[in-house]
Amino acid sequence: MxxxxxxxxxxxxxxxxxxxxxxxxxxxxxxxxxxxxxxxxxxxxxxxxxxxxxxxxxxxxxxxxxxxxxxxxxxxxxxxxxxxxxxxxxxxxxxxxxxxxxxxxxxxxxxxxxxxxxxxxxxxSNDPPFVVASFDTREAAEAWLANHPHPPDPASVLIANEFHDVVYDRETNLRRLPRSRALKWYLEELVEKEQPVPVASFETLEEADAWWRAQSEPPGWAWVRVGGQIYMAAYYPNIQHRALFPLSLARPG
Known part of the structure; x- marks a missing residue:
C-alpha cells in the first residue's frame, strides 16, 4: 500500500x-x-x-x-x-x-x-504557501481543531495571519498547532529571485488592507509599501482570505 x-x-x-x-x-x-x-x-x-x-x-x-x-x-x-x-x-x-x-x-x-x-x-504563480483555513484568534483555531471530526494532516493554517502547522495523529488523537516558518522561508527565497517593487503605497496598514479587500480579482500576491516598510499582499482563493505580510519576516533570525 x-x-x-x-x-x-x-x-x-x-x-x-x-x-x-x-x-x-x-x-x-x-x-x-x-x-x-x-x-x-x-x-x-x-x-x-x-x-x-x-x-x-x-x-x-x-x-x-x-x-x-x-x-x-x-x-x-x-x-x-x-x-x-x-x-x-x-x-x-x-x-x-x-x-x-x-x-x-x-x-x-x-x-x-x-x-x-x-x-x-x-x-x-509562485503564490504564498498553501493554507486550508484562517482564523482571527488562537482560541478560534484551537476550537476548530478540537471539534474537527477529521483534521487535515499535514497542513497549514493562518492564525492572525501567522503560519501554523496542523498536527494530528489519528491513533492517539493528538492535536496541535505549532508555529511554522514556511512563510519566512518562502519570502527569503522570493526576494533572492526578484527585487520587491511595490504596486501601491499607503500611510497605514488599515489603508492598505482596505485597498486590497477592494480588489475584485486580485492576483495571488503583490508588493505594497506601507509607511517605510514593504508588505506582501496575499490572496488565498481556496478560502477567500486576504492578508498582508511584512517583508521583514524574511530577515535572519
Missing part, C-alpha cells in the same frame, strides 16, 4: 529526469507529477489517501470529473511514469513511479481535478 512516506520519497525520480534543455512537454509532465505529490500534502489528505489505497479496488476506480485538457495531461504523465516504472534507471524508481501514479489516481478517482488545477496555478 502506498503511504504518505512513499509520496515524500518519490521526488528523486522526477529530479533525475529534470534538465535545463528538456522539452516543454517533459517539463509539463514532471511539473504535474511534482504537483500531484505536493497537493496531497498541502491539502492535509494523509489519512484519506492511505485509507483510499486500503481498498482492494482502488487502482481500478474510474476518473470522476475533470476537464479534457487536464485529463489528457494526467494521462500523459501516467504513461510517462508507467514507462519509467517498467524501465527504471534504479531499483527504487519502481516504487517512486508507483507513488506518482497512485497520487494521480487518487486525485482523479476522488473528483479533485478542479482543486488540483487551482493548486497547480498557485504553484505556477
Amino acid at each position: 502506498t503511504t504518505l512516506s512513499d509520496l515524500a520519497d518519490a521526488h528523486p525520480v522526477i529530479g533525475r529526469r529534470w534538465s535545463p534543455d528538456q522539452s516543454s512537454e517533459q517539463k509539463r509532465i514532471l511539473c504535474l507529477a511534482r504537483d500531484a505529490l505536493d497537493f496531497i500534502f498541502a491539502t492535509g489528505q494523509r489519512y484519506d489517501f492511505e485509507d483510499f489505497f486500503k481498498r482492494p479496488d482502488a487502482r481500478g476506480l474510474p476518473r470522476r470529473g475533470g476537464t479534457s485538457e487536464l485529463s489528457e495531461r494526467m494521462d500523459g504523465t501516467k504513461r510517462f511514469f508507467e514507462k519509467v516504472r517498467g524501465e527504471p534507471e534504479l531499483a527504487e524508481e519502481v516504487a517512486q513511479s508507483q507513488a506518482i501514479l497512485d497520487a494521480i489516481q487518487y486525485i482523479e478517482s476522488t473528483g479533485q481535478q478542479e482543486a488540483f488545477a487551482a493548486f497547480q496555478q498557485q504553484v505556477e
Whole structure:
C-alpha cells in the first residue's frame, strides 16, 4: 500500500529526469507529477489517501470529473511514469513511479481535478504557501481543531495571519498547532529571485488592507509599501482570505 512516506520519497525520480534543455512537454509532465505529490500534502489528505489505497479496488476506480485538457495531461504523465516504472534507471524508481501514479489516481478517482488545477496555478504563480483555513484568534483555531471530526494532516493554517502547522495523529488523537516558518522561508527565497517593487503605497496598514479587500480579482500576491516598510499582499482563493505580510519576516533570525 502506498503511504504518505512513499509520496515524500518519490521526488528523486522526477529530479533525475529534470534538465535545463528538456522539452516543454517533459517539463509539463514532471511539473504535474511534482504537483500531484505536493497537493496531497498541502491539502492535509494523509489519512484519506492511505485509507483510499486500503481498498482492494482502488487502482481500478474510474476518473470522476475533470476537464479534457487536464485529463489528457494526467494521462500523459501516467504513461510517462508507467514507462519509467517498467524501465527504471534504479531499483527504487519502481516504487517512486508507483507513488506518482497512485497520487494521480487518487486525485482523479476522488473528483479533485478542479482543486488540483487551482493548486497547480498557485504553484505556477509562485503564490504564498498553501493554507486550508484562517482564523482571527488562537482560541478560534484551537476550537476548530478540537471539534474537527477529521483534521487535515499535514497542513497549514493562518492564525492572525501567522503560519501554523496542523498536527494530528489519528491513533492517539493528538492535536496541535505549532508555529511554522514556511512563510519566512518562502519570502527569503522570493526576494533572492526578484527585487520587491511595490504596486501601491499607503500611510497605514488599515489603508492598505482596505485597498486590497477592494480588489475584485486580485492576483495571488503583490508588493505594497506601507509607511517605510514593504508588505506582501496575499490572496488565498481556496478560502477567500486576504492578508498582508511584512517583508521583514524574511530577515535572519
